[in-house]
Amino acid sequence: MDKMKLRRELIEARTSLSPEQRRANATSIRETLLDQPWVQMAGLVACYWSTGSEPDTHGLVFALWKHGATVILPVHKEDDDLDWAVYDGPDTLARGRSGIMxxxxxxRxxxxxxxxxxxxxxxxxVDRRTGVRLGRGGGSYDRALARVGPNVPTVALLHEGELLEGIPAEPHDQAVRFAVTPSGLTRLM
Structure with missing residues (x-):
């Protein structure tokens, strides 16, 4: 399976989802995550601000913040690595160099x-057997995930049909421990 071809197919499938379906997916994903005790107890959460056809995280980030978690979001650096800064409510975001809030x-x-x-x-x-995630190809999140401790829950958010088998992996690809789709939480490792 070719990574570039697979990326194109997945992005095409995502863009075909209706706004209503995307909203429903975001609600299901958010509720599933917020129901997990290990999410409720997390004091510091690294998340991302979704864009385009990604499963929406805006409500999730806000809910985590309102429930008392400190939420850090990525800031894309010139070298495509990820710096991190604290989210302190919706008025504390600005458009970054790549157009993402x-x-x-x-x-930090x-x-x-x-x-x-x-x-x-x-x-x-995400590969359901190995936990390897397929990103957009820049390697930013693989570098970030390589810095995460071995016992920290790492979670990828997906639409239905994006938990696959046989995703091609390269040595730098990092696995996640969980995937959340609108139909629920899957433990991968």
Missing amino acids: EPIDTR GVDAIRTAALVIVPALA
Whole structure:
């Protein structure tokens, strides 16, 4: 299976989802995550601000923040690595260099993710056997996930049909421990 071809197919399938379906997916994913005790107890959560056809995280980030978690969001650096800054409500975001909303708070450095009790990452698909995620190809989240401790829950958010078998993996590809789709939570490792 060719990664580029698979990415194109998955992005095409995502863009065909109706706005109503995307909203329903986001609600199901958010409720599933917020029902998990290990999510409820996480004091510091690394997440991302969704864009385009990704499963929407805006409500999730807000809910985590309102429930008392400190949420850090990525800030894309020039070298495509991820710096991190604290989300402190919807008015604390500004459009970043790649057009994605980013926190305006002080940058905490690429190693800030090491202190997170929960890490939520984007993915186009995840291999149900290995937990390897297929991203957009820049390697930003693989670098970030490589910094996460071995006992920290790492979670990819997916639409239905994106939990696959046989995703091609390269040595730098990082696995996640869980995937959440609108139909529920899947433990991968």
